[in-house]
Amino acid sequence: MRAQRMKMMLVATASAVALMVGMSPTNAALMISESLNGATFTCVDNTSCDTNAAVGIIDTGTTTLNGMVLTGLRASSSGTTLRPGPDILNSGSTAVINTNATAATIIASIGDTNFLGPVQRFSLSASGTFQNAVGATITDRWFDDPANAQGGGSPSSAPGNLLSTFSYTATNIADSFSNNLNNQLLAFPDSGLFSMTQQFTFTLPGAPAGCSLTSLAFCPQLVSRGQTEIKTPSAAPEPASLGLLGAGLLALGLARRRR
Helix, strand or coil, X not given: CHHHHHHHHHHHHHHHHHHHCCCCHHHCCCEEEEEECCEEEEEECCCCCCCCCCCCEEECCCEEECCEEEECCEEEEECECCCCCCEEEEEEEEEEEECCCCCEEEEEEEEEEEECCCEEEEEEEEXXXXXXXXXXXXXXXXXXXXXXXXXXXXCCCCCCEEEEEXXXXXCCCEEEEEEEEEEEEEEEEECCCXXXXXXXXXXXXXXXXXXXXXXXXXXXXXXXXXXXXXXXXXXXXXXXXXXXHHHHHHHHHHHHHHC
């Protein structure tokens, strides 16, 4: 409760400062940068590439670069000085499709700054499905930076401390993956403002005959990709644990009284 009250005070203070200096949504630091088979696509919150007017949410339409088709790209953040709430960074896409006859590599970074501490724990997840993509690979990474450096400015930008890495290789024509890591202690807790960054790299095999920009169903693709990073204060003791502690203290008191 104390950590939650402190965080609410920080949100109120940051909001007041933002109003005094005339901060606008265009100052939001949520960013996405992807390299689609060598061609880079970058989007910053509340700029022309973003179809969502809300602060802390990026939505883009369909993007086609170097024979790659990217649909339903989204990133969102909360718990920052611009968007109060729990400290969460999310990213995902409906599909990333390779129409090239040769294998393709996709590298991406998603980041935001000014998340509000103090936090001491983290939880992570990632999921997706490879379709028509036997041999495809993916590696997901999650970063935390107590120095509050910006990630997502380029596909390779990932400041701070690496929290976890997850890798997977597709072996079937329809092959899903998922990874979860919950309530882990941060090696370097975030006492004040901090940044979070997600990064992933995946490969898709070359497209077979029948795959084209007008016939995507046959193409190798990664669909329903998602990645999440959450930061929380230290967990409060469970009710059962509190009950055991109370019983132990009571027994100790009775033993001393008998003596």
